[in-house]
Amino acid sequence: MIAAEVFDRHRGRLNAVAYRVLGRVGDVEDVVQDTWLRWSTVDPATVEDPEAYLVRVTTRLAIDRLRSAQARREHYVGPWLPEPMLTTPDVAERVALADSVSTAMLLVLESLSPLERAVFVLREAFGYSHAEIAGFVGKSEISVRQTAVRARAHVEAHRVRYDTDLATRTEVTERFLAACAGGDLRELIAVLAPGVELVSDGGGLAPAPRKVIVGLELVARALLTFAGRLPDAPSIRLEQVNGGPAIVVYSAGTPSTAVVLHLVDGLVQSIHLMTNPTKLNGLTA
Missing domain, CATH: 1.20.140 (Butyryl-CoA Dehydrogenase, subunit A; domain 3)
Known part of the structure; x- marks a missing residue:
């Protein structure tokens, strides 16, 4: 051979x-x-x-x-996150393998x-x-x-033992996306855990908080502010990223934002938000 x-x-x-x-x-x-x-x-x-x-x-x-x-x-400017990567659905169904590649x-x-x-x-x-x-x-x-x-x-x-049930993670991700897209603060807070944290990686190359944000109100308002600043006519999709559901925003076919949610007892405990354009190549199909 x-x-x-x-x-x-x-x-x-x-x-x-x-x-x-x-x-x-x-x-x-x-x-x-x-x-x-x-x-x-x-x-x-x-x-x-x-x-x-x-x-x-x-x-x-x-x-x-x-x-x-x-x-x-x-x-590096601000928090550092691993680069997100598209994965196949079968990876998400194999819990051990999905956990080994999760951004968390x-x-x-x-x-x-x-x-x-x-x-x-x-x-x-x-x-x-x-x-x-x-x-x-x-x-x-x-x-x-x-x-x-x-x-x-x-x-x-x-490590934190985050929820692994794919159906629950998908449902919460969809509710999270709907609340952000609709600017609904109450609905957004309903899916967040009391001590939720938002970790954003812009690398100094894209808009992103340069410190970790913690707490329901602060995180929710930061997310709605960010959602209001998305490019015109974005394409927003739920994708399989790092072994689970994630929100990916595309602008003119190019990924500009990835949001990965980590849940504990059905509520969002940690949010990884990636906007650094040099770290989104793994989301191009």
């Missing part, structure tokens, strides 16, 4: 690993392309396990890219070191053994076990 065929067979897995490690669609494309360039110089017949080889290369490239990205984020989980993973994040992703999202991961990251199996335990404990301590 030729190199391109082998690579294409594993491309989906490589994209999935790189995205969960990096949280940036553009970086994922670069890492997978670099993996291909390295693979194209290898005779596939000499590689006993092509998947292991490709995942190892992708993981190490992603770790290096993440270290560089974290240094750049120290100068990706945000928690930001607090891990690049190595911890890679080990956590490979172990928890893809089920690789500690021995396999050791080969991927170039560490001993004992070291990987310790890193995996440390990373999992950190994630468990910082």
Whole structure:
């Protein structure tokens, strides 16, 4: 089998690993392309396990890219959110897989070191053994076990258990959208939790609050103000984004805003609002 065929067979897995490690669609494309360039110089017949080889290369490239990205984020304007990405409906139906790619989980993973994040992703999202991961990251199996335990404990301590029922999330997202579109403050407050928070990422390139907003009234009024400033004749759709329903606003066919809601007990606890135009490429079908 030729190199391109082998690579294409594993491309989906490589994209999935790189995205969960990096949280940036553009970086994922670069890492997978670099993996291909390295693979194209290898005779596939000499590689006993092509998947292991490709995942190892992708993981190490992603770790290096993440270290560089974290240094750049120290100068980022306002809150930073992972880049949203369109996903297929079947991802949303598989709860464990959807959770591993949710913007809430990706945000928690930001607090891990690049190595911890890679080990956590490979172990928890893809089920690789500690021995396999050791080969991927170039560490001993004992070291990987310790890193995996440390990373999992950190994630468990910082994550919020958001609602996963797809029907409930879709219903609340639709009610949220209707209230914002209609400028109905009362209806909007009805779907928000008392301690709701709004995290907006404009990156200094698009209108967005540069601090997290917390509380029913403040969040609701900020949302209605934002909705009133949308471009003329926008196209607003419910899309499957990061394993669940999300609101995506398109202007002249180009995504300009993405809103992802995270629910607790049927109410919106956290809102991720993305307007940075450089981080919306993953929403282009």
